[in-house]
Amino acid sequence: MRQPEKLLYSKTHEWVDVATAGGAKVATVGLSAFALEALTDLVYIDLPQPGREVTAGEPFGEVESVKAVSDMYSPVGGEVVESNAAIADKLEQLSQDPYEAGWLVKIRISDESGLAMLLDYAAYKKQCEEEAH
Amino acid sequence: MDSTPAPLLRTPLYDWHVSHGGRMVDFAGWSLPVQYTSIIDEHLATRAAVGLIDICHMGRLRFEGPGAAVFLAELLTRRVADMELNQIRYSLVTNDAGGILDDVLVGYYHNAYGQPFYVVVVNACNRRKIVEWTLAHLPPERACRPGDEVLFSDVTPLWAMFAVQGPRSVELLQPLVDVDLQSMRYYRGAQVRILHPAAERQGGIISRTGYTGEDGFELSLGADIAPGVWQAILDFGKPLGVVPTGLGCRDTLRLEAGMPLYGHELTEQIDPFQAGLGSACHLTGYDFPGRDALVELKKQPRRAVRVGLELVGRRVAREGSPILADGRQVGTVTSGTFSPTLQVPIAMGYVAPAFAQIGTELQIDIRGRGEPARVARLPFYSSQQNEKGT
Numbered sequence: 241m242r243q244p245e246k247l248l249y250s251k252t253h254e255w256v257d258v259a260t261a262g263g264a265k266v267a268t269v270g271l272s273a274f275a276l277e278a279l280t281d282l283v284y285i286d287l288p289q290p291g292r293e294v295t296a297g298e299p300f301g302e303v304e305s306v307k308a309v310s311d312m313y314s315p316v317g318g319e320v321v322e323s324n325a326a327i328a329d330k331l332e333q334l335s336q337d338p339y340e341a342g343w344l345v346k347i348r349i350s351d352e353s354g355l356a357m358l359l360d361y362a363a364y365k366k367q368c369e370e371e372a373h
Numbered sequence: 374m375d376s377t378p379a380p381l382l383r384t385p386l387y388d389w390h391v392s393h394g395g396r397m398v399d400f401a402g403w404s405l406p407v408q409y410t411s412i413i414d415e416h417l418a419t420r421a422a423v424g425l426i427d428i429c430h431m432g433r434l435r436f437e438g439p440g441a442a443v444f445l446a447e448l449l450t451r452r453v454a455d456m457e458l459n460q461i462r463y464s465l466v467t468n469d470a471g472g473i474l475d476d477v478l479v480g481y482y483h484n485a486y487g488q489p490f491y492v493v494v495v496n497a498c499n500r501r502k503i504v505e506w507t508l509a510h511l512p513p514e515r516a517c518r519p520g521d522e523v524l525f526s527d528v529t530p531l532w533a534m535f536a537v538q539g540p541r542s543v544e545l546l547q548p549l550v551d552v553d554l555q556s557m558r559y560y561r562g563a564q565v566r567i568l569h570p571a572a573e574r575q576g577g578i579i580s581r582t583g584y585t586g587e588d589g590f591e592l593s594l595g596a597d598i599a600p601g602v603w604q605a606i607l608d609f610g611k612p613l614g615v616v617p618t619g620l621g622c623r624d625t626l627r628l629e630a631g632m633p634l635y636g637h638e639l640t641e642q643i644d645p646f647q648a649g650l651g652s653a654c655h656l657t658g659y660d661f662p663g664r665d666a667l668v669e670l671k672k673q674p675r676r677a678v679r680v681g682l683e684l685v686g687r688r689v690a691r692e693g694s695p696i697l698a699d700g701r702q703v704g705t706v707t708s709g710t711f712s713p714t715l716q717v718p719i720a721m722g723y724v725a726p727a728f729a730q731i732g733t734e735l736q737i738d739i740r741g742r743g744e745p746a747r748v749a750r751l752p753f754y755s756s757q758q759n760e761k762g763t
Contacts, residue, residue: 284687304688304711306621306710307407
C-alpha cells in the first residue's frame with residue numbers, strides 16, 4: 241500500500257512514487273486526493289500511450305470535470321512505460337483510491353532534475369491548506 | 374489564491390451555505406455555492422426528485438403606479454399591458470440597435486389593496502445595467518406625470534428568492550402555501566401565505582417557473598424569514614428526497630433544457646432572432662428601445678444562429694471553442710458541459726445558418742484537437758410535465 245505521507249508531490253497536485261526497477265528509476269504518478277476532491281464530477285481523462293516521451297514540467301495528459309478541464313504535469317522527464325488506460329472507464333475509482341488503483345502513468349526517468357522541486361507531504365499539505373482558503 | 378479583497382455580496386442564506394459545505398464562488402459579485410457535494414448528484418436529484426436552490430442574487434425590480442403597465446410596455450420587447458393577473462412572461466430588454474441587454478421574467482400581481490404591480494426579474498450580472506437603463510428612461514417628469522405615475526424600486530436586497538425544481542416540487546411545497554399548486558399553470562404565479570411558523574405569518578409570491586426544464590416553482594419571500602423557510606423546506610422535503618443544490622447544476626440543468634444564459638448565448642452583440650427568441654419580441658405594439666432596429670433585423674439574413682451541439686467523444690467543448698466545418702471556422706461555442714442526464718458532452722453555440730440544420734456533422738476545436746460533433750435539436754432534455762412556456 242502506498243502511504244500518502246511517504247510520497248512526493250508537485251505544486252500542480254501530482255503525487256510521485258520513485259522506485260528502482262531493473263536498474264532504471266521509474267516514477268509512478270497520480271493525482272492527489274486533495275486535487276480529486278477539488279475537481280469532483282470527473283467525466284474524462286486522457287493519458288499518454290506507452291513509449292511517449294514526457295518532459296518535466298510539461299503536460300502529460302488532461303483530466304476533465306463537469307466544471308473545467310485541467311492539464312496534468314509530468315514531474316520528471318522520461319519515457320512512459322505504462323499507463324493506467326483502464327481507469328478512464330471507472331473514474332470513480334480514481335477518486336476513491338487515488339494512490340493505488342488510481343495511479344496514472346509510470347515514467348522511466350531520464351531527467352530527474354524535477355525531483356528536487358517536489359514537495360514532501362508536510363509541505364504539500366501546507367500548500368493545500370493555503371489553497372483551500 | 375488571489376488575495377485582492379473583493380467585497381462579495383451575501384444572500385440571507387450565506388451562513389447556511391458555508392456551514393453545510395457549500396463551495397462558495399464569486400457569481401456576478403455574489404458569494405454563492407457552486408455545489409455542496411457533487412454537481413452530477415445535485416443535478417440528478419433535481420431530475421429525479423426535487424432540488425432547492427438559493428437564487429437571491431437574481432435582481433428583482435418592482436414597478437407600480439397607474440403608469441407602470443405602459444412604461445414597461447415601452448421598455449420590454451414583450452407586450453405587458455394585456456397580461457392577465459398573476460401571469461408571467463419571458464421578455465427581453467434590447468438597446469437601440471436591437472442588441473440584447475438582458476432576458477427577464479415579468480410578472481403581474483395585485484397588492485393587498487388591489488393595486489397592480491409588476492415584478493421584473495433580471496440577471497444578477499445585469500442588475501446595475503438594467504436599473505440604470507430604467508432610470509434613463511424614467512426621468513422625474515415621466516415618473517411623476519399626473520395620473521400616469523410610475524414608482525420604480527430595486528427590491529433585490531429586501532426579498533429572498535428560492536427555486537424548487539423537480540418532479541416532486543408540488544408535493545414538497547403544497548403543505549407550505551395556501552393556494553392549490555397542482556392547478557397552477559406554467560408561467561403563472563400567486564401571492565400566498567407561507568404556512569409555517571418560520572414565516573412569521575408573512576406572505577410571498579410563488580410562480581410556476583424555473584431554469585431547469587423540470588416542473589417547479591420559484592418562491593419570493595422576505596429576506597428576514599428566508600433562512601427559516603429554507604430550513605423548513607428541507608425538513609419537509611426530506612422524505613421526498615429534496616437536496617440543496619448549487620449553481621453548478623443550475624448551469625448543467627439549464628443547458629440540457631436548451632435555455633440561454635446571459636453573457637454566453639445572449640449579449641449586446643446578439644439580436645433576438647439570432648438567439649432564436651424572435652417570439653419574445655412584439656414588434657407591432659408599443660414602441661420600445663430597439664424596436665425599429667428589430668423590424669429591420671427581422672428582414673435581413675442572419676449572420677449566425679444559436680444551435681445545440683452534441684459531441685461524439687467524451688471531451689467537453691467549452692465557451693470560446695471554434696466550431697469547424699472541413700477545417701474552416703463556421704461558429705463558436707458559447708456554453709458547454711457534460712450532460713449528467715444524457716451522459717455525453719453537450720454545448721450551445723452560434724454557427725453560420727448554412728450549418729445549423731439538425732444533424733449537420735461538424736467539428737469542435739477543443740484545445741487544438743478537432744472533435745466530431747453534431748447539431749442537435751434543442752432542448753436536449755425535456756420533462757413530460759412541462760408544457761411549452763409562454
